[in-house]
Amino acid sequence: MSAIPLLSCRGLEAGYGASQVLFGLDFEIRPGEVMALLGRNGMGKSTTIRTIVGGLRPQRGEILFDGRPIQAARADHIARLGVAIVPEGRQCFPNLTVREHLVAFADRRNGVAEPWTLERLYGLFPRLAERADHMGNQLSGGEQQMLAIARALSTNPRLLILDEATEGLAPVIRDEIWRCLALLKAQGQTTLVVDKYVEKLLPLADRNLILERGRIAWQGSSAELDAQREVWHRYLGV
Numbered sequence: 126m127s128a129i130p131l132l133s134c135r136g137l138e139a140g141y142g143a144s145q146v147l148f149g150l151d152f153e154i155r156p157g158e159v160m161a162l163l164g165r166n167g168m169g170k171s172t173t174i175r176t177i178v179g180g181l182r183p184q185r186g187e188i189l190f191d192g193r194p195i196q197a198a199r200a201d202h203i204a205r206l207g208v209a210i211v212p213e214g215r216q217c218f219p220n221l222t223v224r225e226h227l228v229a230f231a232d233r234r235n236g237v238a239e240p241w242t243l244e245r246l247y248g249l250f251p252r253l254a255e256r257a258d259h260m261g262n263q264l265s266g267g268e269q270q271m272l273a274i275a276r277a278l279s280t281n282p283r284l285l286i287l288d289e290a291t292e293g294l295a296p297v298i299r300d301e302i303w304r305c306l307a308l309l310k311a312q313g314q315t316t317l318v319v320d321k322y323v324e325k326l327l328p329l330a331d332r333n334l335i336l337e338r339g340r341i342a343w344q345g346s347s348a349e350l351d352a353q354r355e356v357w358h359r360y361l362g363v
């Protein structure tokens with residue numbers, strides 16, 4: 126593993142107008158790592174992600190991607206550097222087929238050794254191969270979520286960010302998503318994942334960051350989090 130973090134946030138502060146939400150976040154994600162961002166509703170997880178991907182300009186602090194400051198960069202520039210987000214709510218296009226979703230955003234940039242091809246994406250999500258000619262609005266919630274992940278992968282991201290990717294899905298579909306994330310991790314995909322199923326995140330995440338009212342309340346490895354159930358009760362309400 127490289128010693129240089131792929132993403133580094135230093136003293137990150139952000140909010141909406143006069144309402145400050147993030148109060149000085151310091152964390153980094155190393156290449157190949159899976160980092161889980163945890164916390165109860167409204168603690169600032171989505172705001173953190175929004176700030177990283179350029180949807181919200183930080184009020185203070187620095188965001189470095191592969192050593193380069195991106196806190197003032199536009200969202201499209203950050204995407205081109207290799208940051209892909211699977212947003213909350215999936216956001217598939219109703220009038221594009223599955224195949225069109227996967228070729229429309231495909232990009233071989235980022236110099237990855239093994240770029241994602243349509244065949245590899247279908248290998249990861251066989252259901253998408255079966256639905257290749259279906260429109261976005263003909264897919265089930267789980268299929269839409271798989272499509273959103275596959276679409277993000279088609280850009281060959283260096284950092285994949287998932288915001289509540291298993292929200293509202295049936296348990297069997299959630300498990301399929303977790304299985305795919307584990308496969309991606311085994312292939313070295315650096316990932317930042319927000320999700321509320323802590324027990325499912327533990328085997329996947331290398332490190333966990335817990336937000337409490339816009340501050341990092343706890344961070345540590347999954348083994349540490351597994352052993353400290355009082356942290357779950359105090360900050361996650363589980």
Ligand SMILES: Nc1ncnc2c1ncn2[C@@H]1O[C@H](COP(=O)(O)OP(=O)(O)OP(=O)(O)O)[C@@H](O)[C@H]1O
Pocket residue numbers: 141144146164165166167168169170171172173
């Ligand atoms: N567009 C917005 N305008 C104003 N305030 C917002 C906006 N989006 C979020 N907030 C506020 O910022 C705070 C943090 O919200 P955020 O969505 O980042 O939390 P979260 O941890 O992702 O929780 P959730 O799981 O509910 O999405 C909350 O108090 C929320 O009301």
